[in-house]
Amino acid sequence: NAGVMQNPRHLVRRRGQEARLRCSPMKGHSHVYWYRQLPEEGLKFMVYLQKENIIDESGMPKERFSAEFPKEGPSILRIQQVVRGDSAAYFCASQGAYEQYFGPGTRLTVT
Amino acid sequence: ELKVEQNPLFLSMQEGKNYTIYCNYSTTSDRLYWYRQDPGKSLESLFVLLSNGAVKQEGRLMASLDTKARLSTLHITAAVHDLSATYFCAANFGNEKLTFGTGTRLTIIP
Numbered sequence: 001n002a003g004v005m006q007n008p009r010h011l012v013r014r015r016g017q018e019a020r021l022r023c024s025p026m027k028g029h030s031h032v033y034w035y036r037q038l039p040e041e042g043l044k045f046m047v048y049l050q051k052e053n054i055i056d057e058s059g060m061p062k063e064r065f066s067a068e069f070p071k072e073g074p075s076i077l078r079i080q081q082v083v084r085g086d087s088a089a090y091f092c093a094s095q096g097a098y099e100q101y102f103g104p105g106t107r108l109t110v111t
Numbered sequence: 112e113l114k115v116e117q118n119p120l121f122l123s124m125q126e127g128k129n130y131t132i133y134c135n136y137s138t139t140s141d142r143l144y145w146y147r148q149d150p151g152k153s154l155e156s157l158f159v160l161l162s163n164g165a166v167k168q169e170g171r172l173m174a175s176l177d178t179k180a181r182l183s184t185l186h187i188t189a190a191v192h193d194l195s196a197t198y199f200c201a202a203n204f205g206n207e208k209l210t211f212g213t214g215t216r217l218t219i220i221p
Contacts, residue, residue: 033208042199042211043154056208091153095207098161099144102154 004103025094117212134200
């Protein structure tokens with residue numbers, strides 16, 4: 001039973017480029033959460049999605065960030081025109097009966 | 112405002128000693144979680160606490176929940192080096208997203 005999968009694990013982008021982060025939830029799970037962890041900090045909620053639906057995007061920055069979870073395929077977190085402050089670890093989690101299971105994360109470095 | 116506060120932020124302990132990490136939260140929470148994170152790694156689920164008075168134990172770690180005081184504790188008994196990590200508590204407040212504490216970086220000294 002595969003866990004939550006994320007790719008890539010490490011991503012380097014220059015300022016102004018786009019970053020695409022992918023997340024496949026655990027088998028049978030249809031709810032995905034994205035969190036961001038800045039260096040030396042806790043995780044901060046960004047967005048909660050079901051298949052084809054954004055349920056809660058209250059933690060998403062208003063500009064440059066978007067997320068989707070299509071009917072087929074992984075959830076995508078997209079960051080346009082990246083800036084140095086976007087450098088962080090981005091984790092996705094899928095919802096089980098009582099808890100969220102976290103993927104290995106994507107570490108984004110903006111140079 | 113939904114807040115989860117942990118203390119201490121940093122903790123150095125000698126092997127064999129006992130200590131407690133505290134987690135306070137600002138309003139009624141459905142569930143309280145404890146996670147462990149090793150440097151550069153993801154989060155490993157340790158405990159899910161669902162109700163007032165809940166106590167769970169796994170090895171040298173024990174977690175408890177007091178919903179009236181809005182307090183959870185993670186107690187470490189007879190610490191060993193491989194418990195060195197950052198520990199996070201998290202709560203959900205009537206919705207499914209988690210609000211995390213700032214973490215406690217635990218270092219066990221031989």
